[in-house]
Amino acid sequence: MDHSVWSVPAREVAPIAHGGDLGGLRQAFPDAPEPWLDLSTGINPVPYRVPALEASAWTRLPEAAEVRALREAAAAAYGAPDADHVVPAPGTQILIETLPRLLAPTEVAVVGPTYAEHAAAWARAGHAVAEVAGVDALGQARVVVLVDPNNPDGRTHPLAERRALAAALNRRGGLLVADEAFADLETVESLCPHVAAPDSAPGLVVLRSFGKTYGLAGLRLGFAVAEPGTAARIAEALGPWAVSGPALAIGRAALSDAGWRAEAARARAADAGRLDRMIARAGGRVVGGTCLFRTADFPDGPDLYRRLAASGIAVRRFAGRPERLRFGLPPDRAGWCRLSRVLR
Numbered sequence: 001m002d003h004s005v006w007s008v009p010a011r012e013v014a015p016i017a018h019g020g021d022l023g024g025l026r027q028a029f030p031d032a033p034e035p036w037l038d039l040s041t042g043i044n045p046v047p048y049r050v051p052a053l054e055a056s057a058w059t060r061l062p063e064a065a066e067v068r069a070l071r072e073a074a075a076a077a078y079g080a081p082d083a084d085h086v087v088p089a090p091g092t093q094i095l096i097e098t099l100p101r102l103l104a105p106t107e108v109a110v111v112g113p114t115y116a117e118h119a120a121a122w123a124r125a126g127h128a129v130a131e132v133a134g135v136d137a138l139g140q141a142r143v144v145v146l147v148d149p150n151n152p153d154g155r156t157h158p159l160a161e162r163r164a165l166a167a168a169l170n171r172r173g174g175l176l177v178a179d180e181a182f183a184d185l186e187t188v189e190s191l192c193p194h195v196a197a198p199d200s201a202p203g204l205v206v207l208r209s210f211g212k213t214y215g216l217a218g219l220r221l222g223f224a225v226a227e228p229g230t231a232a233r234i235a236e237a238l239g240p241w242a243v244s245g246p247a248l249a250i251g252r253a254a255l256s257d258a259g260w261r262a263e264a265a266r267a268r269a270a271d272a273g274r275l276d277r278m279i280a281r282a283g284g285r286v287v288g289g290t291c292l293f294r295t296a297d298f299p300d301g302p303d304l305y306r307r308l309a310a311s312g313i314a315v316r317r318f319a320g321r322p323e324r325l326r327f328g329l330p331p332d333r334a335g336w337c338r339l340s341r342v343l344r
Helices: 022-028 064-078 093-104 117-123 159-171 228-238 247-256 260-283 302-310 335-341
Strands: 088-091 107-109 128-132 143-147 174-177 204-210 222-226 284-289 293-298 316-319 321-328
Touching: 064 088, 064 204, 064 222, 064 247, 088 093, 088 228, 093 117, 093 174, 093 204, 093 222, 093 302, 107 117, 117 128, 117 143, 143 159, 159 174, 159 204, 222 228, 228 316, 260 284, 260 293, 260 335, 302 316
Parallel strands: 107 128, 107 143, 143 174, 174 204
Antiparallel strands: 088 222, 204 222, 284 293, 293 321, 316 321
């Protein structure tokens, strides 16, 4: 390929470390027992039971009515005003990449430490990005990214505080990007019902993840919730047929299943409490999390990480915080027992 056709040359950028890299762990710990127990992500370990799909979902392009049905199910599940406020996407990560390209370069504040892809995406799109410790340190940023509940510490802000922030940014022509990827199974109040509020619109976009809650991260499905004009701009940027036919069908079924979601919230909260007790017995101090993951500090953090990996158990560690580890939830009794043996 003649690369001279590109106006901006490709840059060598080190990838951001995420959970789920079992290939790298297998290379680093070749003697670890198989299969690995992957606790390095915050994905529900008990996935939604995938319904039977019509064969045509795999063989034809999705129809507009199917997309509309998914948007309606998402609006109901998330409390959005209606389907016109919802944009389905092939994963929330695509939305994180798309939003910065819809705005002219400006000052962006990311409340952190948090999911690193937010700051990286805004920087790649030419914005001036700063990570700030809290909403009282935003300065004159025109765009603010707030992950609530936060990853990895589970930090939350009262709904009134988040609404006031959205209104303040809207008054100066700015934008609040509220990432609620871990909100589904928590008791926090969502901003989704308020995306069309006169004091906030069009200065508010809420991101919701599907794969984490329903344990189907490989399906690649996520949503942006915004006032209709903003939603339409995002949908246009994603292009036609952004979501596959199988994802449309499975997403609609899962989002319409309020009973499953309520039971998952109860069961995963109980699991999180069990994990807290195990961490405490191991000498760790839980510093936060959600019911899908727990983050803790250990006096022997690096050594514990190596012992877990040598036992075929993957957890998340953090550059610059060697004492800190994040644990997802084991999927079954065997996984819980395996983790308990190492933590003891």
